[in-house]
Amino acid sequence: MIPVQSSECGFNEKYPRVHNGITDDDYSIKVGIQHLASCLNDAKVASSGDTEHISLTLQGYNYGNEYISWANEHFGGYTRANAKVFSDEMKAKLKTNVYGDPDYVVHVLRYYHIGNNNIVEVAKSQVGTTSGSKYWTWYGFNKKVNWCAIFVSWCANESGMLDDNSVPKFSLCTNGENWYKKNNRWKDKSYVPMTGNIIFFDWQQDGHTDHVGIVEKVENGKVFTVEGNSKDEVREKSYNLSSKSIYGYGI
Structure with missing residues (x-):
């Protein structure tokens, strides 16, 4: 299984931009890091403890950077509810049954800890x-x-x-x-x-x-x-x- 689900982002210039399009582990990680860095920048994450903007980053990583600007414009940032709204809107627009994971932030943050004993x-x-x-x-x-x-x-x-x-x-x-x-x-x-x-x-x-x-x-x-x-x-x-x-x- 490819370790970083980054095939559909704009930094993928080597493989088809479709789900699981990247078949090289190292390239998947390289593209994923570029995409994550872009999302961190767009979400304006201030520190490792800035979980509000980290949450916005993560959902943007899953949906694409356009979610970040959309969420900021309409809701002032990420919420679990607006993540579902965006997914529903994109499903209707693209005429598909699935668009990303509205609970992506919850799933990922289970494994994220600041961990500085402070x-x-x-x-x-x-x-x-x-x-x-x-x-x-x-x-x-x-x-x-x-x-x-x-x-x-x-x-x-x-x-x-x-x-x-x-x-x-x-x-x-x-x-x-x-x-x-x-x-x-x-x-x-x-x-x-x-x-x-x-x-x-x-x-x-x-x-x-x-x-x-x-x-x-x-x-x-x-x-x-x-x-x-x-x-x-x-x-x-x-x-x-x-x-x-x-x-x-x-x-």
């Missing part, structure tokens, strides 16, 4: 992301759920820290709390946290955690955090270390 850097790269769909679909949910804990898990996974020794995979704040307590990794609110610790909140101050985030730093008596599902967005926030809303920390 959960804070990963979290900060996501600031401004709204709706949380990329996180709860990664977790396995097919409809929207509260995603603050899922965001922490996703960041741990992307940084290579999601395991039984560092950060657990959890979708409920209480499950995360229980894991840290069970593994003697829990600190109450009197603890001064360190960068990368997991911070749990109790908004109602009723003894039950109901929100979670990632500690960025502690400075001048304040803890600075990155949190998912803060008004349905990834946000940077800060609290006094003495805040009654802080419930405890996972370390």
